[in-house]
Every structure is written in C-alpha cells, then in structure tokens.
Amino acid sequence: MASITIEAITKTFGTVPVLNDIDLSIADGEFVVLVGPSGCGKSTLLRMIAGLEDITAGEIRIDDRRINEVAPKDRDIAMVFQSYALYPHMTVADNMSYSLKLRKTAKERIAEAVGAAAGKLGLDPLLARRPKALSGGQRQRVAMGRAIVRHPKAFLFDEPLSNLDARLREQMRAEIKRLHKSIGATSVYVTHDQIEAMTLADRIVAMHGGIIQQVGNPLDLYDRPANLFVAGFIGSPAMNFVEGHRRAGAIETDDGSKIAIPDGVQLAEGQAVTVGIRPEHVRIVAGPEAGSYAARVDLVEPTGFGTIVHVRLLGQDLKIYTLERGIAAVGQPLHIALDGARLHVFDRETTNRIG
Amino acid sequence: MTLHTASGSPAGDRRTPMQKIAARLEPWLYSAPVLILIVAIMLVPLALGVSYAFRDIRLLNPFSGAFVGLKHFRDLAGDGAFRGALVNTLWWTFSSVILQFIFGLILALLLNRPFKGRALAQALCFLPWAVPSFLSGLDWAWMFNPVVGPIPHWLYALGILSEPSNILSDPETAMWGPIVANVWWGIPFFAITMLAALQAIPKDLYEAAEIDGAGPIERFRSITVPFLAPTMAISILLRTVWIANFADLIIVMTNGGPADRTQIVASYIFTQAFRRLDFGYASAIALVLLVLLLAYSMLIVVLRQTMLTRH
Helix, strand or coil: CCCEEEEEEEEEECCEEEEEEEEEEECCCCEEEEECCCCCCHHHHHHHHHCCCCCCEEEEEECCEECCCCCHHHCCEEEECCCCCCCCCCCHHHHHHHHHHHCCCCHHHHHHHHHHHHHHHCCHHHCCCCHHHCCHHHHHHHHHHHHHCCCCCEEEEECCCCCCCHHHHHHHHHHHHHHHHHHCCEEEEEECCHHHHHHHCCEEEEEECCEEEEEECHHHHHHCCCEHHHHHHCCCCCCEEEEEEEECCEEEECCCCEEECCCCCCCCCCCEEEEEECHHHEEEECCCCCCCEEEEEEEEEECCCCEEEEEEECCEEEEEEECCCCCCCCCCEEEEEECHHHCEEEECCCCEEEC | CCCCCCCCCCCCCCCCHHHHHHHHHHHHHHHHHHHHHHHHHHHHHHHHHHHHCCECCECCCCCCCCECCCHHHHHHHCCHHHHHHHHHHHHHHHHHHHHHHHHHHHHHHHHHCCCCCHHHHHHHHCHHHHCCHHHHHHHHHHHHCCCCCCHHHHHHHCCCCCCCCCHHHCCCCCCHHHHHHHHHHHHHHHHHHHHHHHHCCCHHHHHHHHHHCCCHHHHHHHHHHHHHHHHHHHHHHHHHHHHHCCCHHHHHHCCCCCCCCCCCHHHHHHHHHHCCCEHHHHHHHHHHHHHHHHHHHHHHHHHHHHHHHHC
16 A cells, blocks of 8 residues: 655647646545546546556656656556456456466465455356456456455556446446445546546546646535536536626626625626536525526426426526426426525636635 | 148149249249359369369370379379479478568567558558569569579678579579568568457557566567467468469479479479470379368368357
8 A cells, every 4th residue: 555646747748738737645545536527637647657658747656656767567556447458368367366477476375365356346256257258347346356466555447437337337336435445545546427536536636638626525526616617527417607797796697687795705896707506506495585586497307316407597597406396397487596605606717716 | 732741831822833833943043143153163164174183185185185084193193293392382381381470470560569650661561462473583583693683692791602602593492582582472461460460459458467567578478469369370371271372483483493392282283284284184283282272271160160169
C-alpha cells in the first residue's frame, strides 16, 4: 500500500495538450475516482500513473519515490482494463498467476495467492476455464483477481464496468467497494459515470478539458459544486440552470421573473449569473405562496421510484424530481417553489461558484 | 392409380410421370451451367492429363499415342534424375519457406511498430510481390553474374568466395541462387499475412503483460506467438505446396543445371514436356507430384481441424 503524489503533471500528444498542470495527492488506502466526460484526460492520467504513457512534464511519486522513469513492471501497481485484457489462450488460473510466475514466486505461494483471490471473488469453479468460456461479469472478476493476487501497492481501474449491462454494473460496483473495504489498498478509478464516482469514491476528482475542476468527497461535490461544469456533471437528473442578472436586490431571469438572492451570496448590480437548482430541490406546492411560481406541466417521465416533471418556467425547460405519484398530468397548472437554501449561484463569465 | 407405399409420397399425387421427372430434374437444370463449366474446365483437362500418364505421347513422333500401361511409372522408379529432383524439391521448398517465413515475420514485427513514414515503408516492402516472377528471376541471374552483377564481388570482398565467380554455375552452390531470389520475392507474402494477424492483437494485452512484469521477449513469447500460431501454421503449409510447384525462378535462372543440381520435380516436368516434348512421361511425373501434394494437403486439413477444435 502506498500514497501517490502527482505534481504539476502536463501531457501533450504532439502539439495537442491533454493534461495541464495537474496536482493531486492520494493518501494511503484512499479510493479516488477520476470522473469526467470522454476526452477530459482522466484515462491518460491513469495510464501515466501506470507507466503506459510518457510524462511530458511534472513528477509522479509513489511513496515519495519518483517513478517517471520507472518501468511499469517495477512500479508495483496492478491495473484492471475496460476490455479486461485477459490472455485468451490461458486458463483463469494461469491468467491470475501470470504475474507471480514472472516474478519467480514459489509454486506453493502462487497456488495459495490464486486460491485466496479466487475464493474472495467466487471464481473457484472457473479456474480451469479459458476467458472465452466466461460471461462478461465473470471476465471482469478474473481481471480483478489478476490484480489482487499480487498485493500491489496500488490498484488502477480504467472504466472497468463500462462493458457490462446495467444490472451487472450495479452488482460489480458494490463488489468493488466491498473488496476495497476488505483489502484497503490505494485505488485510482477512472469512469465517466457519475453514479459510479459518487458511490465508490472516498474522494472524487472531477476533470474537464485536461484540468481538475474540483476535488472533494462525493457529497461536497453534490452540495457545493465549485463551478458550472461540476454542477452539471454530478447529479441525475441533471441540475437546472437559469440565466439572469442581479437587478434591484434580486436575480431577474431573462423572461422577467425574479429569484431571491440566497444568503451569503454577494452580487454586484447588473452582474450576469447562472442560477442552478437540482430537480429534487424544486417543490410542487398546493397553492400560491410567497416566492412561488405558476407553471404548466409540459412532460411527465415516471422512473418508478420517483417522477420527473418538466415545466416551462423561468424561460426554460425546468425539471422537477418528485417522489409523489399522480401529482401532475400534462397540461395541468402547478405552483412551484424553489428551495432557497439549495440554490447555487455561478458567475456566468468565470463559471465559478459565488458564495 | 397411386400406390400407397412406405416411400412417403403424398397421397393424391396427380402429377403425370413427365411432371415428376421434370420436378426431379429442376435443381440439376439450375446448377447445370456451373456443373458444365467445372466439368469442361477442370475435370476434362485433369482426366486428359491423367490419361497421358498411361499413354505414349511424344510430339515429335506422329505414330505415338498408344496405351502403354504403367511403363512410365516403371521408368520413373529407375530414373536417377527424378530421384535427384525429389531431393532437390525438398531442399528448395523447405529452405525457401523457412527463410521467407523468418524474414517475413521480422519485417512484419518492424512494420507493426509506429514510426515516421511507415505507410511508405510498408508500400515499398510489399513491392517485390508485384514484380513478375520471370522478371525477378532474370534480375537475380544478372546480379549473380560477375560480369554485370555486384553480388559475386561483394561475396569475394567478404571472403565467402575465393574468387568472384557465378554461384549459379557451381553445382555446389547453384541451388542458393534461386532460393535467394525466391526468398526475396516471397517475403512480402509472409509480411502481409503476419502484419494483418499482428494488427488484430488487442493492444491492452501487451499493456497488461507489461504491468504484470513481462519483458519484450516474454511478451512476444506469451502473447504474439499464441495469437499468430494459427496464421503461421496455415500460411506456412499453403506456401509449402505453392513453392513445391513453383518452377519459374529455376527455369529462368539455372534451367535445372548445372548437372541437374537445381532440378526440382516441377522444373523436371517442364523439361520433359516442353524440351523433350515427351508429354506422356511428363504427365506421369506430374501425377506423382499431385499425389504427394494431395497427401500433404490432407495433412493441412487435418491440422487445421485439430487446431480449430482446440480453440
């Protein structure tokens, strides 16, 4: 187990910049998730930690040892690939023991390590099979088994669940979390799925355009997104954004409605802002009350557990997430209140959070 | 009236016998054009060729053409030139195939890694394949000729030859001339097939192996070789049959000489048929070669089957 320190890392492919001045330190035993849309540089950063990608500038250290020039095999890390990258001509047992064999581990030790990993992952009945004869979920498990037999200093996961169907993904997600709890090894996990990030991470690193947008524990990112990108990326259904300006002590939206300025938010007169409100923080109220809005139901999306109601309000398509059923039918008039304490205000120019 | 037998003919079949025959014939009529083509183009010449092997057919003797039974085969059994040609064929085929394969694989491995100008290099490396075999044979014959070609002088300078002579005229070394030309000409075949197979290997396997601790040699041994094995086996076996039949370079460069030291079975057939004009004897040799290659091809089929069932 080890800590990983990433200092002023920059990566360019030819003249194309991919990562720009990344700083991040990962504590011993921590589970860190790099999340962001495709092309944000998260996989490249992971591959640089693994040693599969050159470092253009900056330094990566594992336990205070500089590893920029260290070969992947000498970094003592294990990686789980999106495609699993299992050796197709080897059995499950051979796949799992390959790295130990290369390290000239004693036969008994190998058998012991493979047996323990197989037991942990429920792979015992599959050890003699080849990857071709396994289902997607089983292959995923073998890929994880191959990583854990070595007891590496750190685990790297490159979108390991992307090739699984939704149900299996949920199941494996819980399994990875359980595994991390029992092994406690430092883990870096790359995903584009914010739910995976929220559920697995001790700390989330949200990335966009080769830059770290915010680092924090999952609920921090949900409750206090640092900028518009994080606000829009974290949370499902996605946050509503309403554009407006500060006028006469309130935020006036483009269609002329007014939103009260939340406590602790300092705005200059005329400042252009974007107000964010999560669909689950928009309330449907029984009748008109102070600060409520009248609207008409545009679309209803039942999700089973809750319902997403779309209304035309504040000059745009506003989503409401409610747990009450049968509350709205298309065309029905509604009264809507915004939860003032849950409003997020962003400067429209810098896209950064205010207050 | 209709008979109700166990044959399963539907009850109440009221078709006339003519209609029944027509129905029976219908599929054959549809496939007739292809069948006629196959018979006319493949089977008739084959049967004719095989029949020559049992007849006395010499172009210069207008009274030949009689059936002679197994006479040609008895002659063959005592024909020292034929036995020599068989040995030469083995020598020619296996050294050509092995060298083509080794150099083709090396070339494919080199072309598989990214470098500047790779597309151009690939195109250039595949160029020999586009050169007509007769032309490349002539080229190499000239290059081995000390009067016009540089190779004897290079070999002399390297101390391999004691004097800059033509290796094609020395019975001890003559076979190496056509083999070298054949290797040069056939490398692209292996390079293309191996490169295609190499490019089908997923890159993350190499990355996973690198992280697992495998060095370049270990990665080649445990990932590249298992992935290439089926392609290697099939291309080597197919190529073997092809080269055993391939006499162009030998005919052009040495014409079987000196002293029959480069005569392979295929070129011996050519010599018998088109220089001695003894088509009967040539057909008999061809029949023997056909049987040998058929046996070898069966080996390919069996090998491929076992390989497919194993995967």
